[in-house]
Amino acid sequence: MSFSTTTWSQPPQHQQPAYNTVTARTTLLRHMPAPVGIPMVIPSMAPLTRSPQSESTMPPASKPKKVEWTPAVRDYVARTFDPENAVAGITPAMVQAKTKEVIQYFAERNMQQEIDWSDYPLPQQLLAEERKKAMAALSDGYAHVSSPNEITNNPSSVLTSQPKKRKSQDLDDQSRLVETSIPPWRKTNLEDRITYGNGHNEKRQKKNALAGDSISKLDKADLEKRKQRFQLGKSGNKATASGSDYEAEMPTGPVVGLNENLEKPYFRLTAPPKAETVRPLRVLQKTLIHLTRKWKDESNYNYICNQFKSLRQDLTVQHIKTSFTVKVYEIHARIALEKGDTGEYNQCQTQLRALYTQNLGGHPHEFLAYRILYFVYTCNKTDMNDLLAELTPADKAHDWIRHALDVRSALALGNYHKFFKLYLEANTKTYMGVYLMDMFIERERFNALANISRAYITVTMRFLTDELAFENEVDCREFLESNGAKHLIDDIYDEKSGTRRVKVKEGAATFEALRAGAFNKIDIKGQI
Structure with missing residues (x-):
């Protein structure tokens, strides 16, 4: 058997290849930024390199024209990155981006030769100018937009007025x-x-x-x-x-009231007040007389307090600061003291302190004495020291202020005997300092009992009644029993002293706990 040899011939030259040639893209190339301090040169785009095998099969691509930068441009770039031309607040990265933007703008329009690069502003100067214009546009209420004529006649205006993204x-x-x-x-x-x-x-x-x-x-x-x-x-x-x-429609000055009602409930303002809801001064003067008489007849504190707050609000929105204003705040403060409302009292006291500086009359010495006792009540040593430094010799000579200072001194020295004598004296005075002392009298009784328990083994009920400023022994006994000291009262009646005895030494721990608890519960509601 014979085999014939088959000769394989090459395909004809005119036969198409089994693939399509594709020109490599050059638009995705990236160029690394020039290091800071070295003049930046923007290279021209070059085609991607191809292997020798592909050169024979791919059609030759047109080689782009290389951009030649003039010495003036190179000198401009060199001056841009000169440390002497740096501008505070503008980073080298921002300068580099702006330099590239400027050069590319004129390169795309073949205008490199037309620009006088020696006098053209540096990129950092352009950035600084942009910031100034942005601030000026915001302050004037509009942003500058270049017109088409300005862009045509002055291409650099596009570089200095490009819109920037703003925050919302x-x-x-x-x-x-x-x-x-x-x-x-x-x-x-x-x-x-x-x-x-x-x-x-x-x-x-x-x-x-x-x-x-x-x-x-x-x-x-x-x-x-x-x-x-x-x-x-x-x-x-x-x-x-x-x-x-x-x-734009809201009033700029004080409201002038038109309401004629003597009584009006208090509501916190959430919008500008209307004149129809505000009472003028002549009506407010009648309202004060009406409320004072009603307080004496009915003594309904919740209602009276609401009416006084409404009265104070009408004075505030009308910017009325006269002797009548002082009188309103003083009366409301005294009513709040009588009912033990420290929040409303302190609000009135704060306003009165400012009104007294305007020499509008009133009773500044009376409320200065109250202020001293209020700081004793709140244990506010910082404000107390500031107030003592402001007192004048005339202030210290006033009877009410001297009494308040003696109270502070007695407590500072731990002299409970003198303190309770001053408390009894306050009951005989015409001013209302005793109401403030009532707010911390129980606390000082616990403090005195703790001290007595360290000095005595037993004492008579009469002794405690006198020392702690109770009206009678019944009140003193109820005070001890209500605070867990009933077991300290001796059941045997002492015929010699005509009273019962109290074993205070055994109650030292109880009295110490009561004192610590009392000083931890200081109500300063409404303090400003």
């Missing part, structure tokens, strides 16, 4: 500035809202700036609420809901 808060502030003028307390410091990069600290600076901005917004929100409450300016919850149109 910045856009909101800008629209408000365009629509209406913002009240002074709502204006923000635009300079504080622009953060400048500084190397590796840029992120930290932005974080701190945002934190500070949030704190300032919280502070301003609290200020808005307070101004809305006392009607000292243009503010209110309704204004924030309906926008600047409502703010």
